[in-house]
Amino acid sequence: MRGTMKKLSLIGLLAAMTLPLGCKKVNRPPATPQLTGPTTGDAGDTLTFTFSTTDPEDQELEYMIAWGDTNAVEWSARYPSGQQVM
Numbered sequence: 001m002r003g004t005m006k007k008l009s010l011i012g013l014l015a016a017m018t019l020p021l022g023c024k025k026v027n028r029p030p031a032t033p034q035l036t037g038p039t040t041g042d043a044g045d046t047l048t049f050t051f052s053t054t055d056p057e058d059q060e061l062e063y064m065i066a067w068g069d070t071n072a073v074e075w076s077a078r079y080p081s082g083q084q085v086m
Helices: 002-022
Strands: 034-036 050-052
Antiparallel strands (some): 034 050
16 A cells, blocks of 8 residues: 555656646737728828727737838837727
8 A cells, every 4th residue: 555655646746747847828919900090191180090909818918000101110008908099
């Protein structure tokens, strides 16, 4: 009986030690952002756009906006998953 107890304890210890190594948390990407706003405008007009997306792990998100002109690309502040940003 004693030999069996030692063997079971050792197996339990090995299983407990290897379990965290075998578990990998996958960080899935957020959904494609939805952008709404005007599709045209005149020079000098102020145009307002709203965008949002959701993260499968409900993590905060940052947005990078590149308008395709010569302005520098900047990252936004952090926003909760699903919050609309203007």
